Amino acid sequence: MSILINKDTRVLCQGITGKVGQFHTKGCLEYGTKMVGGVTPGKGGETVLGLPVFDTVSEAVEKTGANATMIFVPPAFTADAILEAVDAGIKTVIAITEGVPVLDMVRVYEIVRNSQSVLVGPNCPGVITPEECKIGIMPGYIHKQGPIGVMSRSGTLTYEAVWQLSNLGLGQSTCVGLGGDPIVGTSFIDLFRMYEADPATEAILMMGEIGGTAEEEAAAFVKDHVTKPVAAFIAGRAAPPGKRMGHAGAIISGGKGTAAEKVAALKAAGIEVAESPADMGAAMQRAMAKKRR
Amino acid sequence: MKIHEFQAKEILRKAGVPVPKGIVARKPEEAAAAFRELGGKLAVVKAQIHAGGRGKGTIKSNSAQHGVQLVKSAEEASKVAAALLGQPLVTIQTGPEGQTVRQVLVEEGCDIARELYLGIVVDRAAAGPVLMVSAQGGMNIEDVAAETPELIFRERFHPDAGLLSYQARKLAAKLGLKGASVASAEKFMKRLCRVFVQLDCSLAEINPLVVTGAGDLIALDAKMTFDDNALFRHKDLAELRDLAEEEPAEVRAANAGLSYVKLDGNIGCLVNGAGLAMSTMDLILLHGGSPANFLDVGGGANVDQVTEAFRILLSDKNVKAVLVNIFGGIMRCTTIATAVMEAYKTVGFNVPLVVRLEGTEVEEGRKILAGGGLDIISATGLTDAAQKVVKAASAA
Numbered sequence: 001m002s003i004l005i006n007k008d009t010r011v012l013c014q015g016i017t018g019k020v021g022q023f024h025t026k027g028c029l030e031y032g033t034k035m036v037g038g039v040t041p042g043k044g045g046e047t048v049l050g051l052p053v054f055d056t057v058s059e060a061v062e063k064t065g066a067n068a069t070m071i072f073v074p075p076a077f078t079a080d081a082i083l084e085a086v087d088a089g090i091k092t093v094i095a096i097t098e099g100v101p102v103l104d105m106v107r108v109y110e111i112v113r114n115s116q117s118v119l120v121g122p123n124c125p126g127v128i129t130p131e132e133c134k135i136g137i138m139p140g141y142i143h144k145q146g147p148i149g150v151m152s153r154s155g156t157l158t159y160e161a162v163w164q165l166s167n168l169g170l171g172q173s174t175c176v177g178l179g180g181d182p183i184v185g186t187s188f189i190d191l192f193r194m195y196e197a198d199p200a201t202e203a204i205l206m207m208g209e210i211g212g213t214a215e216e217e218a219a220a221f222v223k224d225h226v227t228k229p230v231a232a233f234i235a236g237r238a239a240p241p242g243k244r245m246g247h248a249g250a251i252i253s254g255g256k257g258t259a260a261e262k263v264a265a266l267k268a269a270g271i272e273v274a275e276s277p278a279d280m281g282a283a284m285q286r287a288m289a290k291k292r293r
Numbered sequence: 294m295k296i297h298e299f300q301a302k303e304i305l306r307k308a309g310v311p312v313p314k315g316i317v318a319r320k321p322e323e324a325a326a327a328f329r330e331l332g333g334k335l336a337v338v339k340a341q342i343h344a345g346g347r348g349k350g351t352i353k354s355n356s357a358q359h360g361v362q363l364v365k366s367a368e369e370a371s372k373v374a375a376a377l378l379g380q381p382l383v384t385i386q387t388g389p390e391g392q393t394v395r396q397v398l399v400e401e402g403c404d405i406a407r408e409l410y411l412g413i414v415v416d417r418a419a420a421g422p423v424l425m426v427s428a429q430g431g432m433n434i435e436d437v438a439a440e441t442p443e444l445i446f447r448e449r450f451h452p453d454a455g456l457l458s459y460q461a462r463k464l465a466a467k468l469g470l471k472g473a474s475v476a477s478a479e480k481f482m483k484r485l486c487r488v489f490v491q492l493d494c495s496l497a498e499i500n501p502l503v504v505t506g507a508g509d510l511i512a513l514d515a516k517m518t519f520d521d522n523a524l525f526r527h528k529d530l531a532e533l534r535d536l537a538e539e540e541p542a543e544v545r546a547a548n549a550g551l552s553y554v555k556l557d558g559n560i561g562c563l564v565n566g567a568g569l570a571m572s573t574m575d576l577i578l579l580h581g582g583s584p585a586n587f588l589d590v591g592g593g594a595n596v597d598q599v600t601e602a603f604r605i606l607l608s609d610k611n612v613k614a615v616l617v618n619i620f621g622g623i624m625r626c627t628t629i630a631t632a633v634m635e636a637y638k639t640v641g642f643n644v645p646l647v648v649r650l651e652g653t654e655v656e657e658g659r660k661i662l663a664g665g666g667l668d669i670i671s672a673t674g675l676t677d678a679a680q681k682v683v684k685a686a687s688a689a
Contacts, residue, residue: 154568
């Protein structure tokens with residue numbers, strides 16, 4: 001099984017005619033993802049990598065039966081692209097773009113949450129269900145199919161974690177990059193709910209970072225609603241307050257959003273917290289061993 | 294992006310939000326002229342830096358001089374300006390070195406009956422902008438939030454609908470405002486919410502928001518910061534940026550497409566990806582070392598960027614060792630290894646360099662580093678990398 005995407009998912013690329021969109025569409029095709037077309041307004045009728053390009057998402061859905069989209073549209077137009085996909089009935093919208101204005105996301109968030117679609121991102125590496133479907137920029141080869149559900153606010157830190165898990169023989173059911181922005185389409189809680197309900201997921205690994213209270217809220221949810229073993233790592237213990245650490249959402253402000261607070265909340269919920277980023281895979285093993293006893 | 298108080302007040306004035314009359318001065322004689330032009334019996338001279346706590350803060354070499362001072366004559370305005378201009382002002386937000394004052398705002402005095410707090414942020418949990426008010430004005434709002442959170446009242450609003458009238462009245466009532474002040478407050482709040490959205494702010498804070506003896510509301514201080522991601526659609530705002538208030542290395546890094554934050558330690562870091570970069574800092578700390586910076590070289594990391602990154606790292610005199618930690622996904626380890634070698638040669642390292650590579654083409658990447666004849670220390674895992682670089686830094 002898996003969550004969000006699988007071998008049957010039919011994927012569009014919005015922004016396919018751009019350099020980055022095309023490059024990553026190629027990567028997904030090579031992984032075995034069912035890429036079925038692309039959308040770039042004004043370029044309808046063209047072909048990229050053997051895939052048909054459409055002017056609108058609506059037409060693309062009609063002609064290809066697409067039910068997911070990977071968005072590589074520039075930040076000024078990303079909100080519009082997301083809303084177009086939702087309007088066209090795309091179930092899974094994955095926005096890779098970094099640099100989307102926060103107030104644009106405020107407007108989009110409300111609409112998406114009231115729709116039948118799921119938005120992942122923006123500013124995320126994407127989603128991968130190993131050996132079935134990759135929608136995003138992650139290196140496919142480090143992933144193995146298996147029982148661990150992975151969720152993370154970061155890109156390369158996720159690859160480190162997946163690498164550790166795969167080397168320990170712990171494959172992944174699905175890996176979801178939430179994105180580094182302050183307002184993103186899918187939360188840790190949303191994903192805990194999905195992984196808890198997924199028969200193929202036996203345990204869950206979560207990577208968070210400074211800024212906001214998403215991890216604290218997730219910890220409270222896990223305590224009451226998640227029975228599967230959970231391990232976590234929080235990046236940014238060394239981060240000073242008030243400074244944005246790369247990600248738009250990674251900032252300790254007003255004393256809130258520190259790594260220490262997050263770690264404390266996670267531990268209080270019975271979650272195994274890795275002290276070091278080198279320890280994430282091992283923390284997952286410990287959490288699973290504890291649950292077995 | 295941050296701006297000065299005087300710039301925020303100009304924006305508010307144009308948006309119809311009441312602010313005191315004020316004139317910027319960059320020389321003592323300009324401060325005297327400003328006092329005369331304002332025409333009042335008194336005025337306030339306020340240091341302009343991108344940091345709060347200026348009233349309590351003092352000049353580094355002259356602890357009797359605060360960052361904000363009431364003056365009663367043009368001569369006094371000139372004297373205070375002279376004591377502030379060109380001097381580092383140390384506040385609870387600047388760090389012990391303080392920040393040099395390059396301009397002062399000379400502002401008309403205000404009849405203060407009450408001091409309130411008013412602020413707008415984009416709240417993540419609410420997934421939207423929230424207006425917060427409190428009767429505890431003129432204080433550190435974080436202390437109020439920590440000790441007496443029940444004294445802060447909040448209303449979330451939709452960016453396009455704006456703050457609704459009943460919301461403004463609700464908050465006015467919580468603040469104990471009566472009579473004409475309620476209408477004044479409603480206008481103030483709505484206009485501030487509107488300008489917050491129009492200009493894509495991250496923060497708009499009025500502390501204190503003054504209620505005058507006559508019951509009018511006026512912004513005695515104003516702090517506005519803007520969403521960096523939205524600056525592309527506010528070219529006029531981007532012009533307000535004061536590079537002199539920013540850390541030079543951070544400005545240089547941003548110009549090179551690097552994400553860099555200077556810290557206090559002695560181990561320089563170069564990493565791909567913000568989460569991994571933060572984790573690398575944490576890793577160093579965990580192993581007894583002290584990171585000198587955060588640096589995310591991003592998904593590209595070509596020779597030029599890595600060279601510039603090394604230059605920036607090494608321009609920090611505190612740096613005693615450097616750690617390059619790369620997980621190559623789309624980016625190949627061979628690419629980064631070649632870039633590191635080229636940069637190493639160009640820049641000329643005088644401190645130990647530890648490189649940890651993992652991911653695509655890692656074996657070939659490691660071969661390139663080993664075969665180059667350069668004194669680069671190769672590490673095989675995160676723990677190994679941290680131990681090696683901490684050891685190298687303490688041996689220096």
